[in-house]
Amino acid sequence: MDAEGFGADPSLDDENKGKMMINETFVASNPKNAYEQAVEKYGTDIRIVSAKQVKYSDDELRSEVVIAVPKELFMERSFGTQVPKSELENEEEALLGEIGELKTQLEAMRDGLLEKGRFGDVADDVKKLFMKKGISERWLDTILIPLIGTPVMEDAQLLVSYLLEEIDETLKVKEEELDTSKIMMLVGPTGVGKTTTIAKLAARYAYLLERPYKVALINLDSYKVGAIEQLAHYADIMQIEHYSIASADAFGKKIEELGSHDIILVDTAGMSPYDTQKFVKTIEFVNTKIPKKLEVALVLAATVKYEDMEDIYENFSFLNLDSVIISKFDETKHFGTLMNFMLLYELPMSYFSTGQEVPDDLLAASKEYLLEQFIGDVHDG
Numbered sequence: 154m155d156a157e158g159f160g161a162d163p164s165l166d167d168e169n170k171g172k173m174m175i176n177e178t179f180v181a182s183n184p185k186n187a188y189e190q191a192v193e194k195y196g197t198d199i200r201i202v203s204a205k206q207v208k209y210s211d212d213e214l215r216s217e218v219v220i221a222v223p224k225e226l227f228m229e230r231s232f233g234t235q236v237p238k239s240e241l242e243n244e245e246e247a248l249l250g251e252i253g254e255l256k257t258q259l260e261a262m263r264d265g266l267l268e269k270g271r272f273g274d275v276a277d278d279v280k281k282l283f284m285k286k287g288i289s290e291r292w293l294d295t296i297l298i299p300l301i302g303t304p305v306m307e308d309a310q311l312l313v314s315y316l317l318e319e320i321d322e323t324l325k326v327k328e329e330e331l332d333t334s335k336i337m338m339l340v341g342p343t344g345v346g347k348t349t350t351i352a353k354l355a356a357r358y359a360y361l362l363e364r365p366y367k368v369a370l371i372n373l374d375s376y377k378v379g380a381i382e383q384l385a386h387y388a389d390i391m392q393i394e395h396y397s398i399a400s401a402d403a404f405g406k407k408i409e410e411l412g413s414h415d416i417i418l419v420d421t422a423g424m425s426p427y428d429t430q431k432f433v434k435t436i437e438f439v440n441t442k443i444p445k446k447l448e449v450a451l452v453l454a455a456t457v458k459y460e461d462m463e464d465i466y467e468n469f470s471f472l473n474l475d476s477v478i479i480s481k482f483d484e485t486k487h488f489g490t491l492m493n494f495m496l497l498y499e500l501p502m503s504y505f506s507t508g509q510e511v512p513d514d515l516l517a518a519s520k521e522y523l524l525e526q527f528i529g530d531v532h533d534g
């Protein structure tokens with residue numbers, strides 16, 4: 154399809170000057186219907202950025218109306234983040250504020266205590282080792298503070314084992330459910346391996362498990378040149394049905410049509426935290442009313458950079474993630490940053506991708522596998 158640049162809007166009216174604006178696209182069979190959708194969501198006081206006819210990859214002409222709304226309003230209408238407050242909620246908020254203040258005071262006291270003695274030589278060294286491997290000080294402190302004064306803090310080996318056990322307990326795995334039909338959508342930054350993993354999962358369900366499952370693939374990536382062909386290539390080799398879909402409406406209809414399938418795998422466009430257009434589009438797809446639950450899996454590369462982790466989480470957690478698929482296990486020997494991500498956000502892991510080979514390089518997620526890689530790295534340190 155055509156794609157036009159979307160960005161900050163220069164001609165803001167006085168009321169909205171200085172506010173962060175979000176451009177949202179409404180798609181319908183004609184401009185009027187698209188505009189009506191926008192009005193239904195935001196009322197008539199909206200500003201249209203552009204309106205155009207677009208030819209989608211299923212060859213149909215549709216109208217895209219892009220409007221700009223203040224970010225707060227977008228968040229409120231899209232996610233209901235700002236509900237009017239009742240008196241009770243105000244009281245609750247005041248109470249929470251007081252608790253927050255107490256917490257800050259306690260933390261200051263704790264930091265004061267720690268400044269004097271820290272954890273002692275042995276525990277400090279162990280803590281440093283884990284931090285060097287990528288585990289955050291915040292997480293380590295929550296585990297170590299309750300241990301102050303106990304013998305485990307004096308025994309490096311014991312403390313390392315204790316921390317590994319805590320890591321093991323904190324990690325979560327989403328077991329593979331084979332007895333219910335499901336729709337799984339893969340989202341994530343560009344180039345992490347979403348399409349390759351979809352192909353591997355398709356082969357796994359269609360051919361490699363105890364019985365063959367009825368699989369279909371849907372591609373929602375209308376941005377990347379060659380995205381349709383990339384998925385179609387795998388699907389054709391495996392003789393698995395595949396569809397390319399451009400609008401939330403068509404997506405909903407296709408899911409209904411595929412009602413008798415055991416598993417529908419949905420590929421999406423890779424997006425950076427700053428791709429507002431793709432972001433809005435993906436939210437439209439995720440919010441499509443469909444008869445079955447849509448499981449959203451974030452694909453995260455094991456090579457993820459520490460600086461990018463928080464942005465990735467912020468960007469994708471809006472999509473109500475059900476699990477994380479970790480890709481590119483074979484591309485690094487350092488798993489601390491990834492481990493830190495899993496410990497901080499406590500999302501269950503569903504699959505691991507361990508190489509480029511379709512369909513071989515895919516494993517159902519296991520704590521043992523990740524821990525083994527991580528321990529190898531810790532011991533090297």
Ligand SMILES: Nc1nc2c(ncn2[C@@H]2O[C@H](COP(=O)(O)OP(=O)(O)OP(=O)(O)O)[C@@H](O)[C@H]2O)c(=O)[nH]1
Pocket residue numbers: 341342343344345346347348349350374377380421422423424480481482483484506507508509514
């Ligand atoms: N080494 C290694 N490479 C992988 C793995 N998974 C995918 N790749 C490679 O990473 C590259 C990108 O893979 P894609 O599946 O196209 O990634 P994507 O997330 O769909 O990319 P976009 O659609 O552009 O966002 C390809 O060269 C894949 O072969 C993996 O587990 N290990």
Ligand SMILES: [Mg+2]
Pocket residue numbers: 347348349374380420421423
């Ligand atoms: Mg892709």
